[in-house]
């Protein structure tokens with residue numbers, strides 16, 4: 001183990017400043033005279049985009065395996081699978097000499113339009129955090145680092161380098177931060193990559209609230225923070241706020257600014273030393289571990305990519321058309337994606353793949369199918385000859401499997417979609433084929449939800465997302481029942497774009513107002529009682545599962561208790577299958593405006609026919625809490641909660657209630673602007689106020705037919721000073737009541753009102 005403090009003490013100011021930015025596009029700087037090596041970082045997240053060092057072009061990458069993108073792997077709802085993906089990538093990093101893999105990317109899918117949604121995990125922060133932690137632990141178990149990104153609230157590509165994501169602290173804490181928080185607490189990523197955008201007006205690269213107060217002081221992050229590529233605005237401000245490494249190289253410009261700031265006394269050298277230390281700790285953590293260099297085994301990892309893809313594909317609809325028979329039926333594969341699947345998205349995550357297996361190739365190992373291209377993959381317009389020959393073929397076949405999806409040009413890093421449609425030529429093709437064949441199956445390759453105007457007409461829909469280089473093999477295995485689908489949607493599929501939570505303002509130019517607050521994805525659709533095309537957590541199987549016997553370890557918990565929830569899941573069909581059981585918590589206290597329910601647990605059970613398993617979940621107070629801004633902390637109101645276990649957010653099979661009692665108090669000081677309603681939350685307040693109330697009643701209705709409840713309802717929103725204006729209440733009386741309240745409650749804490 002190197003004595004890093006000693007090394008830092010031997011470095012010149014210039015060397016230290018230099019170490020805080022890259023040597024080039026992908027490397028940190030070395031300080032040869034002190035034996036400090038440079039290390040390489042690579043994108044990420046679903047494969048290695050590692051610079052080919054034989055080329056001078058930083059975007060020329062070595063050949064590597066393209067695993068399913070996060071839009072797909074999220075649907076696994078499977079921590080073990082994510083861990084295995086991580087381990088495989090970690091080994092690849094060691095083989096390719098990569099010290100830090102730039103991923104996972106866990107930004108919350110605020111709108112289906114975000115160009116990078118294919119790379120992001122979910123609309124749900126709990127799911128995103130759990131899966132990210134498992135992935136990070138996998139990679140880092142092989143002694144290569146990760147860089148969880150983009151910290152935080154990077155929800156649009158439009159003007160991503162200047163736009164500000166503006167939201168309440170509650171929204172930030174409940175929706176946009178927890179995936180990072182969980183990953184930091186459960187997996188300690190070696191690095192965190194800050195976002196391009198501003199957060200509430202301050203760049204993510206120089207935001208002390210997120211980079212230091214929250215990330216380090218609250219969550220205990222131990223690694224280093226690196227910038228997204230080119231995200232640095234003011235380097236010295238950034239360093240002070242907690243940004244350690246600037247990537248890529250600033251060509252020396254910002255290094256010089258750091259040196260000058262130290263010389264001018266504007267920047268404490270200790271801040272610089274600390275950043276250098278954090279970077280060096282991870283540099284040596286990588287270089288000190290065995291340089292055992294197994295070559296990249298692309299063939300072996302291709303098989304893993306296929307296995308992972310099969311666990312992620314989501315069967316959205318099946319009226320019995322699937323699985324397809326291997327013999328005795330004439331099957332047509334139609335659509336350009338059958339020949340050339342879309343396996344990944346565009347931009348910095350793009351892998352230089354060696355082998356892409358299409359469904360048309362893979363199906364040859366199973367049976368013979370006929371093929372018609374139907375449309376050009378990258379085009380919107382119908383080509384009449386392609387359309388008519390596809391329709392002709394479909395007419396003659398027992399089943400028509402249409403491979404549709406989004407062209408590369410429709411979604412990518414760097415821009416957002418402007419609509420949720422697939423190309424017109426594909427919609428037309430599906431419609432026309434439905435007219436001549438009543439056994440139509442659609443396989444989708446897309447990185448984010450699309451409108452499916454034909455969903456009611458087709459017999460089955462398979463959502464394959466962008467599921468990596470083995471897409472074709474995985475999809476055909478699912479189609480013919482060689483693998484049983486077990487993916488669940490990690491995002492809601494709205495019926496149409498105008499239903500989406502931030503439709504009115506997305507994307508913004510300079511200030512993105514997150515006015516929908518915590519109501520993102522299913523939290524929004526459920527609250528608004530809005531139908532969706534497919535709900536969050538939805539996914540079918542070729543078998544069926546029965547849920548029974550929900551048990552809570554207690555029907556009453558307090559702040560420090562944990563609650564254990566168990567239930568039995570049984571495979572009641574006739575083939576092996578996996579079921580991702582989802583646990584949601586619903587706050588029934590009515591204390592705060594909250595989503596109808598929120599995901600707080602998931603477990604995937606693998607079951608043979610007739611086999612049962614007990615799934616177990618452990619919940620703590622945090623799982624019942626919302627972020628209370630007055631308190632500046634998580635707060636679970638006293639009252640009733642419901643635990644729900646479901647096969648999707650819209651298919652709840654079991655539920656049980658419990659009560660929670662908290663000793664936490666919310667800050668409160670009564671004054672003349674305190675409302676009658678607030679005042680009445682206190683026993684002492686009630687007493688004191690009765691006097692006031694009596695006066696008002698006297699004043700208003702002469703004391704006759706005095707109905708305290710009606711009066712309370714009528715006056716509830718009025719501040720005390722207003723009620724005073726009814727007359728008969730002197731200042732002395734009002735302040736005496738206020739004083740009595742503050743005195744009785746120590747002037748600060750309010751008990752929880754039971755509504």
Ligand code: BGC
Nearest residue numbers: 043044102149150228229348
């Ligand atoms: C992206 C990052 C990526 C980096 C390096 C940036 O433009 O936002 O996600 O890791 O480039 O390629």
